[in-house]
Amino acid sequence: MTDAQLADLRKNYAQRTLSEADVQANAVQQFRHWLDEALAAQVDEPTAMVLATVSPEGQPSARVVLLKGLHEDLGFVFYTNYDSRKGQELGAGARAALTFFWPALERQVRVEGRVEKAPEDVSTAYFQSRxxxxxxxxxxxxxxxxxxxxxxxxxxxxxxxxxxxxxxxxxRPPHWGGFVLTPERVEFWQGRPSRLHDRILYERAGEGWKISRLAP
Known part of the structure; x- marks a missing residue:
């Protein structure tokens, strides 16, 4: 494939819209609603998410992992080897970002927040259910x-x-368990025609959320 052919690859998104009137007041509840729609649509790997971390030296890295829990009081839960690269970077940095992409629905969700290890009983229960x-x-x-x-x-x-x-x-191995990302910033992205996409941003505001629209 030539560079020109690569540059010409594009799709016009036109399935849905997203307005401030469409969304719920709570970012986690809104994410659950979209995840339920992805599950109902039987999209491939609906719980797959890109997890981005940063090393102590400032080197970013990203990989695809699976969402394994979503809790109002905990946040986004996933599991790994604590001695792995991502495990060490999460332990050192305490911040991370997630991206979900559901192309069949022309949607993505971007999540940023603080990370800490999941409670040991949560990690053990999940490990022994595998x-x-x-x-x-x-x-x-x-x-x-x-x-x-x-x-x-x-x-x-x-x-x-x-x-x-x-x-x-x-x-459960002592080197294996869960992490919880507590969201502080969540963006819901809905593809729209002519690249004028809908972007609704949630930012933590005390016990609630501030909702804004971002330009595409």
Whole structure:
């Protein structure tokens, strides 16, 4: 594909509109409403989100993870190896951003806020609800670390499976658990014709939310 062909790739968005009168007063409730619509539409990977973090040196990095909880009192919940790159950056930086993109609905949601570890009982309950193979994998994988080969990973998996043979569910590894992002800024983006997209922004204002419209 040439640069000219790449530059010509575009889609005109025209499915829906988004106005201040359409949205709820609470950003988390509004997100839940959109997520429910994504689930009802059976879009691919509706809970997939890009998680962006920053290293102590200021180097940003991003990856796709899955939303595993949404709580009015907690926030957006996801899980990882605490020793992984994202785990270390979240532990050091305490701030992160999330982006959801549902192209079938011509929508995206951008979330920014503070991050802290999930309560241990929440992490343990979720870990032990996962398929047994995923529990074994969490013990076996030194996430984000260099390994010599695929064979090394599979050998570690067999070792963990042998160690916990007959145990179900497995205990949660001390290096694995949840993070909670408490949103401070949430933007709802609805594609519109001629790139005049609707952008509704929520910002924390005391116990409530301030709602504004952003230019596209």
């Amino acid at each position: 398929p047994l193979g995923s529990q074994v994998g969490a013990w076996a994988s030194p996430q984000s670390q260099v390994v010599s080969s695929r064979a090394e990973l599979e050998a570690r998996e067999r070792e963990v499976a042998d160690r916990f043979a007959g145990t179900s569910p497995l205990p």
